[in-house]
Amino acid sequence: MGNGIAVELTAARKPKPSQQALGFGRYFTDHMFMMDYEADRGWHQPRIVPYQPIVLDPAAKVFHYGQTVFEGMKAFRAKDGRIRLFRPDAHLRRMNRSNARICVPPIDEETVLTALKQLIAVDREWVPENEGTSLYIRPFIIATEPLLGVAPSRQYRLTIILTPVGAYYGEGIRPVRIHVEPDDVRAVAGGVGEAKTAGNYAAGLQAQEEAARQGYDQVMWLDGVHRQYIEEVGSMNVFFRLGETVVTPALSGSILAGVTRDSAIRLLRLWDIPVEERNVSIDELVEAHRAGALREAFGTGTAAVISPIGELQWRGERFAIGNGDPGPLARRLYDAVTGIQRGGEPDPFGWMADLD
Known part of the structure; x- marks a missing residue:
């Protein structure tokens, strides 16, 4: 696919859960997006890969100093069948404000939004359609430099995972x-x-x-x-x-x-x-x-x-x-x-x- 994003499709698609029993954050789609950062290269190697465990060095700074940020947003299947995102630009702007506070290098919001849309397009069959359901989107950044010492990391990884979620109120909105x-x-x-x-x-x-x-x-x-x-x-x-x-x-x-x-x-x-x-x-x-x-x-x-x-x-x-x-x-x-x-x-x- 275009936009400089490498795409590796999974060889075995997961079975889709019932839309009546989605819950929140229990099931994850077939693919995820990843991109790395190094101080002398900036953000690089954007890629969509099969959903998989993340392998990190035990000394990665995220484990020791908590240098990590995340976001949460949603995509919906509209009544006419289109897939639409709710205020993704606002969420990515906020992610950069979080990045600034935690000393994480800023992301290019337009690039990440393009990658996010491409990831959803690859896994579009996972976007539920029942009333109250949605596709929850979780971008997160972790410090990956394997070095002990209280200072900002010089290496990071941005990952985006997707999870179909059910209605927050299964029996209707309640106090x-x-x-x-x-x-x-x-x-x-x-x-x-x-x-x-x-x-x-x-x-x-x-x-x-x-x-x-x-x-x-x-x-x-x-x-x-x-x-x-x-x-x-x-x-x-x-x-x-x-x-x-x-x-x-x-x-x-x-x-x-x-x-x-x-x-x-x-x-x-x-x-x-x-x-x-x-x-x-x-x-x-x-x-x-x-x-x-x-x-x-x-x-x-x-x-x-x-x-x-x-x-x-x-x-x-x-x-x-x-x-x-x-x-x-x-x-x-x-x-x-x-x-x-x-x-x-x-x-x-x-x-x-x-x-x-």
Whole structure:
């Protein structure tokens, strides 16, 4: 194939899983994309190869110093059969922002997007078509230089893998129960909280496990300095409807700049719904709940799109939000974003990119 990308097709295609039992991240397509970096050569040797294990030297820096970044985006089979990607340019721009923070050399976004489209074209039969399904795309970069010593690597590998995923809500969109974490901290301003890097997620596992033991679905993180200001919910950005205004924590350097977060803000403003990006304290939320002003809460992210919040637990006290059903604004946003993704709704911002 063209574009300087070498293509090695697999000799044995995998059986496709049932679209009714895809889950999330369980099955992987027949091929993957790889490209290497060396300080004196730059990014080189782009190639599509059969899906396979990655062989690395035990001294590769990624194992010892955590120098790695990743992204997550989706492709959809539209109602007319076309394969379309949701905001891939925004995801690749964010990947380069993560690269800069972790001292990974920047990628050429246009080149990687071309490679990504070519990889999907090779494995296009894996793009599911059932309602709520999609092809999840995971590009990631790891430091591969076999050298111990705390300094940026001089060698890297970019890999892109694909996995067909089922509907996040198998039984329809439903509110989740959230534990507000009083002790553990995921990130602080000046750290790497705004980068999509593996350590951010490792930092949240302990609190997530404890929340699950208490019967909660996710953790709400507070800032690491005052332990008062809300930052994220699990791996999602979070929004609150206070009266007629929607409020979301401002990007402070410790919060990931979510692509779905940005999409929600743009849609809300298109609908003339007031949106504020500012500090939101847990005390403000508690007071708003007691005054009857906390009308809705929801998270936003690539996997779930919109995740309504039905309950918050803070220092042993539970605060129910709504009547157990998704709020009208969360539902409207979910329907709008998924409608754009599947081609059933107008795309006012030109977010969808055709594969071909």
